[in-house]
Amino acid sequence: MVKLIIITKLTFPFNLFSSITENPMQTKSKKTLARPGVKNIVLVEGVRTPFLLSGTTGLLNKTSLPKDAVDYIIYGIVIQEVKTSNVAREAALGAGFSDKIPAHTVTMACISSNQAMTSAVGLIAAGQCDAVVAGGAEFMSDVPIRHSRKMRKTMLALNRAKTLGQKLSLIGSIRMSHLSPELPAVAEFSTAETMGHSADRLAAAFGVSRLEQDEFALRSHTLAKKAQDDGLLEDVITFKVPGRDIVSKDNGIRPSSMEQMAKLKPAFVKPHGTVTAANSSFLTDGASAVLIMSEEKALAMGYKPKAYLRDFVYVSQDPKDQLLLGPTYSTPKVLERAGLSMSDIDVFEFHEAFAGQIMANLKAMDSDWFGQTYMGRKAKVGTPPMDKFNLWGGSLSLGHPFGATGCRLVTTVAHRLKKEGGQYGLVAACAAGGQGHAMVIEAYPQ
Secondary structure, rough: OOHHHHHHHOOOOOOOOOOOOOOOOOOOOOOOOOOOOOOOOEEEEEEEEOOOOOOHHHHHHHOOOOOOOEEEEEEEEOOOOHHOOOHHHHHHOOOOOOOOOEEEEOEOOOOOOHHHHHHHHHHOOOOOOEEEEEEEEEHHOOOEOOOOHHHHHHHHHHOOOOOOHHHHHHOOOOOHHHHOOOOOOOOOOOOOOHHHHHHHHHHHOOOOOOOHHHHHHHHHHHHHHHHHHHHOOOOOOOOOOOOEEEEEEOOOOOOOOHHHHHHOOOOOOOOOOOOOOOOOOOEEEEEEEEEEEEEEEHHHHHOOOOOOEEEEEEEEEEHHHHHHHHHHHHHHHHHHHHOOOOEEEEEEEEEOOHHHHHHHHHHHOOOOHHHHHHHHOOOOOOOOOOHOOOOEEEEEEEOOOOOHHHHHHHHHHHHHHHHHOEEEEEEEEEOOEEEEEEEEEEEOOO
């Protein structure tokens, strides 16, 4: 297997802080991606909790949506609670939706709510539905913990035992080692390697330095703090955490200094790794939801859509050496499907799992060698301009509830297009298993 380590001499040519100053875009005048005979599908509204805890009633409140007007509900989640195996259905009932509305849950690692949204698009495009609520949730503060396999086997046998003697014999067979709990897996099943280790190896392979990673992480937190202070994160809804305080904003946005970040030790590859707690996304609680409709239905109900949801793709590659390169592979594919070039995109929102992951993708996209060797292209993909890239922060600063991030990315693109006067936005994300996603969003006419 050819290792990525051979391209370590690539340099990163961007000024990461060039986009922090105000740089409003002029409204573009480009062709629309509407196609004859193809139904227009629109994002009507998107909401999310401050990335702390799950909930769905916010979408109903913000849109005044009649609870029987939705045809279907799809939710994404990664680490599922065993008592709510179909969290979409339970969330829908808990939020007061009609019990006549079908609901199903999807899981695709960090792009689970992306999959929920595109499944909604498919149902509407196929004429099955006119209005779908899609979203995702993750609650990392209370993940399900299992008994050990030996203990589970004993307990199941105990449940089947018919006589007192059989039950006592099984109880007597329990040893202290049986009581060791099993936490949810944090490693890739196929490689037995944690994502943090993969990110560290990927950063090393592309020659991404610790300094570059810390600079990018600081950029993310700085931009997120400015967006929060300026009231730009309008998808965040205020709610009361049961038994605790009212929460109204993301609490992981913490701009630091390069000096403070430099003091942190490597989190995964010790002692020489470059991935730290400061340049990684953190474990996050949160939920998101979007209302997706056919344009005809949205207008008939009196809504002003935020954006058109256009072309999208899913990709998959080697989960060992290219686990986190989903954006590199998905971006050119979705642009080709849409008939657009990189220069046509006004707003980029890429998922920031790790600063090293983002910068490795940007270096791969800027490499003719990588494009030719691994992607079968004649030349490099090309890189997003940093003055259009994640300008309101990203997962490194806002947080990353695995099942919910996709909806945040799409809603942010819609809001940025309106704010900045752009026409096309592009979302891209990596996911466990070596998978990835990208989608083109088009601004709705003002």
